[in-house]
Structures are given as C-alpha cells and as structure tokens.
Amino acid sequence: MLSTPESAALTMSVQTFMDSPFFVGVLTLAGVALGAWLSYVFNRRHEDRKAAREDAQRWDQNVLNHTSAVITLTRQLRSAASDYFGAEQVQLDILLDQQLRGEAIDAPTIAQPALRIFSDTFDAFTQECDQLALVAPTSVREAVQSHWEFAAALMRANPAEDTFTPAHDLASSADVLATSVRQYFGIESIDQR
Incomplete structure (x- = not known):
C-alpha cells in the first residue's frame, strides 16, 4: 500500500x-x-429444556398413577361383580324356594347392597379410565378404551347366564393395558424376567 x-x-x-x-x-x-x-x-x-423435561415427568407420573388406579379398580370391580352375581343367585334360589313352598314371593332385596357397590365401583372405574385417557399416549388410550368396554360388558352381564367369561375377559384386558403401559415406558414385561 x-x-x-x-x-x-x-x-x-x-x-x-x-x-x-x-x-x-x-x-x-x-x-x-x-x-x-x-x-x-x-x-x-x-x-425451557428443564421445564419441558419436568412436564414430561409429570405426565408420565400421571399415566403411571392412573394406570395403577385402573388396575386396582379392575380387581375391585371383578370382586364386586362376583359378590353381586352370587347375591343374585342366592336371591333367585330363595325366590324359587318360596315359589315351590307355595308362599307369596317377597320383593327381592338381598342383592341390592351388592348391586350398589358394583355400580359405585364401576363409576369410579369409569372416572379413572377417563382420567387415564386424558393423559395417556395413543397406544395406551386405545387399550384403556378397550378395557372400559370389557368392564361395561361385565356390567351388562346377566347373572342367570355366563358371568365367568366377561370377568375373565376383563382380567385379560387389564393385562393388555398393563403391557401397553410397560411398552410405552420401555419396561420389560414381567413374563420376560
């Protein structure tokens, strides 16, 4: 330059x-x-990353909590169904016995408390399924919907007919729900351990 x-x-x-x-x-x-x-x-x-990670952890915890509640309520629902169906059978036996003896048939009330418990348990079960469906990923949501349908079938079951199948189907559906949640979290199945 x-x-x-x-x-x-x-x-x-x-x-x-x-x-x-x-x-x-x-x-x-x-x-x-x-x-x-x-x-x-x-x-x-x-x-922002920390907040997103904490949100994801909260959602995952909600999925686990609601799944646990649904599984617990499934067991309670099956037990309440068994109690109700048993009470219905006893009530039917008493009515038949009264009829065979020629007595006036009284209005049946034996199964009412069991029906109330069965119905209340189903309501709690439905509410918990709804909560789980709100926070669950699609695969789990589909399993929850299917599980609820099996529970509804148990509610509609006629005590005079086969009640084992709907109760068994509900138990199998609970296993499918648990498996779908395990798969979502990448948890090894109990059977594979």
Missing part, C-alpha cells in the same frame, strides 16, 4: 479514535451487552 499524506492522516485519526476513552467505553459496553444477551439466550434455552 502506498503511503500518502491523506492515508497517514486517516491512519493517525483512526488510531487516535481507537485510543480514546469513548471508543474503549463503547467497545466495553458492546462486549458486556453481547455477553448479557448470550447469557440470557443460553439460560432461557436451558430453562
């Missing part, structure tokens, strides 16, 4: 400007501002 008086003057004025306290202050302020902005961006990204 050729040195001319104008370029020497320009170089001198740039050097003077760069050595001035104003330029050093502006440069320092720009460095601090850039550092603060970068710190904000990286901290924000970290906090």
Whole structure:
C-alpha cells in the first residue's frame, strides 16, 4: 500500500479514535451487552429444556398413577361383580324356594347392597379410565378404551347366564393395558424376567 499524506492522516485519526476513552467505553459496553444477551439466550434455552423435561415427568407420573388406579379398580370391580352375581343367585334360589313352598314371593332385596357397590365401583372405574385417557399416549388410550368396554360388558352381564367369561375377559384386558403401559415406558414385561 502506498503511503500518502491523506492515508497517514486517516491512519493517525483512526488510531487516535481507537485510543480514546469513548471508543474503549463503547467497545466495553458492546462486549458486556453481547455477553448479557448470550447469557440470557443460553439460560432461557436451558430453562425451557428443564421445564419441558419436568412436564414430561409429570405426565408420565400421571399415566403411571392412573394406570395403577385402573388396575386396582379392575380387581375391585371383578370382586364386586362376583359378590353381586352370587347375591343374585342366592336371591333367585330363595325366590324359587318360596315359589315351590307355595308362599307369596317377597320383593327381592338381598342383592341390592351388592348391586350398589358394583355400580359405585364401576363409576369410579369409569372416572379413572377417563382420567387415564386424558393423559395417556395413543397406544395406551386405545387399550384403556378397550378395557372400559370389557368392564361395561361385565356390567351388562346377566347373572342367570355366563358371568365367568366377561370377568375373565376383563382380567385379560387389564393385562393388555398393563403391557401397553410397560411398552410405552420401555419396561420389560414381567413374563420376560
């Protein structure tokens, strides 16, 4: 580069400007501002990831809690169904015995408390299935829907007919639900251990 008086003057004025306290202050302020902005961006990204991870953990915990409640209520529902169907059979036997003896047939009330428990358990079961369906992934949601349908079939079962099959189907469906939740979480099946 050729040195001319104008370029020497320009170089001198740039050097003077760069050595001035104003330029050093502006440069320092720009460095601090850039550092603060970068710190904000990286901290924000970290906090967003942390919040997303905590949300996912809460959702997963909800899935586990509601699945556990549904499985527990399934056992209670099967027990309540068994009690109700047994009470219905006893009630029917008493009515037949009264009829055979020629007595007036009383209004049946033996199975009413068992029916109330059966119905209340089904209501709690339905509510828990609804809660699980709200927080579960699609594969689990489909298993919950199918499981609820088996429970509804048990509710519709006629005590005078086969009640073993709907109860057995409900138990098998509970196993399918548990397996779908295990698969979602990547948990090894109990059978494979």
